Amino acid sequence: MSKNKVQAKKAGWIYTSWRKFKRSKASLAGAIIVAIVVLMAAFAPVIAPKNPRRLHFGAVNRPPSPEFWLGTDNHGRDVFSFVVWGSRVSLLVAAGAVLIELVIGLVIGVFAGYLGGKMDNVLMRITDLFLTLPPIVLLIVAVSMLRVRSIIVIMAIMGILTWPWMTRVVRSQVMSLKELAFVESAKSMGASDLRVIFKHILPNSLSPIVVLTTLDLAWFILYEATLSFLGLGDPTAVSWGTLINSGRLYLTTAWWTSTFPGLAVFFTILGLNLLGDGLRDALDVKIGRV
Amino acid sequence: MKTEGRLLEIRGLRVYFYTAEGVVKAVDDVDLAMNKGEALGLVGESGCGKSTIGLSILRLVPTPGKIVSGSISFDGEDLTKKSEDDLRKIRGASVAMVFQNPLSSFNPVFRVGDQIAEAIALHQRVPKSEIQKLVVESLDKVGIPDCKTVAKHYPHEYSGGMRQRAMTAMALSCRPILLIADEPTTALDVTIQAQILELLKELRKQLGLTVLLITHELGLVAELCEKVAIMYAGKIVEYSDVLSIFRNPKHPYTFALLRSVPGLEAVVERFHVIKGNVPSLVEPPSGCRFHPRCDYAIAECAAREPEPFEIKPGHRVACFRAEALELRPN
Numbered sequence: 001m002s003k004n005k006v007q008a009k010k011a012g013w014i015y016t017s018w019r020k021f022k023r024s025k026a027s028l029a030g031a032i033i034v035a036i037v038v039l040m041a042a043f044a045p046v047i048a049p050k051n052p053r054r055l056h057f058g059a060v061n062r063p064p065s066p067e068f069w070l071g072t073d074n075h076g077r078d079v080f081s082f083v084v085w086g087s088r089v090s091l092l093v094a095a096g097a098v099l100i101e102l103v104i105g106l107v108i109g110v111f112a113g114y115l116g117g118k119m120d121n122v123l124m125r126i127t128d129l130f131l132t133l134p135p136i137v138l139l140i141v142a143v144s145m146l147r148v149r150s151i152i153v154i155m156a157i158m159g160i161l162t163w164p165w166m167t168r169v170v171r172s173q174v175m176s177l178k179e180l181a182f183v184e185s186a187k188s189m190g191a192s193d194l195r196v197i198f199k200h201i202l203p204n205s206l207s208p209i210v211v212l213t214t215l216d217l218a219w220f221i222l223y224e225a226t227l228s229f230l231g232l233g234d235p236t237a238v239s240w241g242t243l244i245n246s247g248r249l250y251l252t253t254a255w256w257t258s259t260f261p262g263l264a265v266f267f268t269i270l271g272l273n274l275l276g277d278g279l280r281d282a283l284d285v286k287i288g289r290v
Numbered sequence: 291m292k293t294e295g296r297l298l299e300i301r302g303l304r305v306y307f308y309t310a311e312g313v314v315k316a317v318d319d320v321d322l323a324m325n326k327g328e329a330l331g332l333v334g335e336s337g338c339g340k341s342t343i344g345l346s347i348l349r350l351v352p353t354p355g356k357i358v359s360g361s362i363s364f365d366g367e368d369l370t371k372k373s374e375d376d377l378r379k380i381r382g383a384s385v386a387m388v389f390q391n392p393l394s395s396f397n398p399v400f401r402v403g404d405q406i407a408e409a410i411a412l413h414q415r416v417p418k419s420e421i422q423k424l425v426v427e428s429l430d431k432v433g434i435p436d437c438k439t440v441a442k443h444y445p446h447e448y449s450g451g452m453r454q455r456a457m458t459a460m461a462l463s464c465r466p467i468l469l470i471a472d473e474p475t476t477a478l479d480v481t482i483q484a485q486i487l488e489l490l491k492e493l494r495k496q497l498g499l500t501v502l503l504i505t506h507e508l509g510l511v512a513e514l515c516e517k518v519a520i521m522y523a524g525k526i527v528e529y530s531d532v533l534s535i536f537r538n539p540k541h542p543y544t545f546a547l548l549r550s551v552p553g554l555e556a557v558v559e560r561f562h563v564i565k566g567n568v569p570s571l572v573e574p575p576s577g578c579r580f581h582p583r584c585d586y587a588i589a590e591c592a593a594r595e596p597e598p599f600e601i602k603p604g605h606r607v608a609c610f611r612a613e614a615l616e617l618r619p620n
Contacts, residue, residue, distance in 0.1 A: 181394040189382035189409040203399045
């Protein structure tokens with residue numbers, strides 16, 4: 001409790017947001033799920049009993065047992081170890097894509113929102129163009145056209161295709177914040193445009209950016225799993241989508257192969273969405289998504 | 291052509307806003323001068339362009355506004371011809387501004403002390419420990435108690451009056467020569483207004499500050515300023531020392547303004563109200579802009595625009611009938 005008090009003194013809004021966040025059971029559940037997935041990814045080598053790539057030829061499509069906790073797939077891979085390691089790829093790809101989306105979105109959004117005028121108009125029409133196309137379709141087209149299918153490439157494509165959403169949010173934030181009195185007063189004290197942007201506008205637009213980032217992480221995990229499921233992912237990566245796909249044909253005889261990675265995708269996305277919604281309510285943000 | 295003691299000289303200033311509805315002539319051919327150490331009250335109704343003048347001096351007129359013509363000479367240098375880099379060195383350092391809304395004039399995510407420190411660091415190359423000392427000093431100067439602790443607080447932990455004090459502290463932290471105070475007391479309640487007013491008076495005495503007070507409150511002007519400029523629809527209609535304006539106004543608009551303030555002695559049944567509305571600055575009335583609302587207008591007022599002239603030494607007015615009229619407030 002005393003620790004909370006110290007935090008309240010340190011940063012009032014963080015503390016109040018946390019209190020609001022804590023009040024909702026759903027948000028807490030989301031945070032816990034996300035924490036579990038992150039821990040799973042971080043400690044995958046410790047948690048997973050087997051090498052996920054190792055093919056146990058004598059044990060194909062085995063049901064869950066003390067030896068193979070969640071069974072094995074049609075190639076004799078340990079499903080549990082695969083699911084645990086799969087969280088790494090999912091989170092890595094999603095985090096990388098979000099990072100790229102953030103960088104592009106921030107630069108263009110700040111540029112358009114702060115400068116306004118013709119520049120804003122041109123940039124926003126380009127953004128609109130991207131917004132009219134469903135990202136998953138673009139993603140499939142882009143990935144199929146490429147020869148190299150490493151997770152780095154998939155990550156980059158996802159980040160590049162989704163920047164318009166981030167740009168929109170950043171731009172609207174910048175546009176409303178730049179009119180506020182403290183920006184005017186900072187300028188009147190001799191602050192430069194860059195200083196105004198970095199010290200006064202961006203720190204105040206953090207909340208919606210954080211929320212969108214969380215929700216986009218969920219989207220990227222889903223996209224990556226989708227691509228792997230369709231066989232368009234990185235063929236060498238240990239991805240949930242790959243396992244779901246390989247179990248697809250054996251759903252009636254070996255349900256565990258597709259079910260457990262499917263549940264992993266489901267819970268991770270659920271967790272991130274609950275977390276995102278919780279953050280949105282706690283940080284008092286109003287943004288929309290497709 | 292630098293006149294002795296002249297600090298600020300605005301000549302033929304025009305600031306237009308290019309909006310979708312048309313060109314808003316917020317400031318239209320304004321001349322204004324201030325001597326060092328003087329306090330000038332710039333008075334007018336909302337939307338008459340008085341705040342725009344303040345922002346023009348710092349060259350911070352928001353888009354789509356533009357300084358169309360005119361010169362703003364500060365300490366002998368024309369600010370309208372300065373580069374953005376040079377202006378940044380002037381803003382805060384030699385000309386500072388206090389804004390109308392103290393509630394939102396501080397960035398909510400940083401401590402007040404840090405924001406003042408930032409302003410100081412922008413203009414003075416001093417070590418960090420020294421800056422902290424300057425921050426506390428400047429907060430102390432504006433009468434904030436327990437400044438060392440209070441400097442570490444966030445803006446939302448300040449009361450309205452304290453925030454306005456802290457704003458003033460920030461504005462004065464780099465020892466500016468000219469302080470532009472744009473409705474510094476409007477958002478505050480009456481007792482706090484009185485405190486801020488006292489503070490401004492005190493600071494003027496202490497620092498020999500030149501103050502441009504932008505307000506719609508004549509009472510404030512009477513308390514703080516020596517000179518008054520009355521503004522109507524983008525133009526200065528009357529300029530003089532405080533006493534002449536209050537005792538002997540020459541422009542019917544000034545007269546009407548004075549009459550709409552309730553006095554303490556006289557029991558008035560209804561306030562005097564200026565008829566009509568503030569005119570559109572997109573298509574201002576012909577001739578004298580006040581003529582549609584003026585009780586003394588004659589045909590000429592609608593036809594031609596009156597030029598400001600010196601009716602008495604130091605008392606300028608823009609009205610055809612200024613000499614003929616006998617305007618006696620109370």
